[in-house]
Amino acid sequence: MKALPVILAVAATVTLPAIVRAERIEAKLIGYQEVPSVSTPATGEFRARISADEQTINYELTFSGLVGTVQQSHIHFGQRGVNGSVVIWLCQTATTPAPAAVAALTPFCPQSGTVTGTITAANVVTASTASQQITAGELDEVIAAIRAGVAYANVHATPLNPGGEIRGQIRAADEHRRDR
16 A cells, blocks of 8 residues: 555656646737738737647637638748748638648638647648648647747638738747736
8 A cells, every 4th residue: 555655656746747848839810910911900819738748739729800701720830021831720611621631630710719629740731832841740840840939820811811811920828927
């Protein structure tokens, strides 16, 4: 019986650091961050948590006020002020479905509201610009890009803003903000 408390103490010590190391990321999405900038009343927020083992990213994307009809949402590989390749689909629509390789893994976008999901290596698509060198399945490369500040989330809506209506650079979440 004395072994049980020791085993529980060791198990707690091993799993507690894994919980603590989970990393929160976020982006505030607005039209002025799009390239070119868009004047729109729409806003959005991307919140996510990279798991401690870096095998999953659980996310929540919320948006409203879009001028156009929602078509899709993604994570792109690109620094602020530059358009980059899609590397992860956050949501799709019947008129703009995700590529076949990730369609079954990609939730559908509401016109306004919240979509949630879990990203794994299976969700990562090859960057359309070969020079960006992220290929399908490279979740570790996407996480590295997020940490380097060169990934953004956006929501596409047509007919006025097919390139994206709102966008935000993904960054580490401020764990100490009072509004959480």
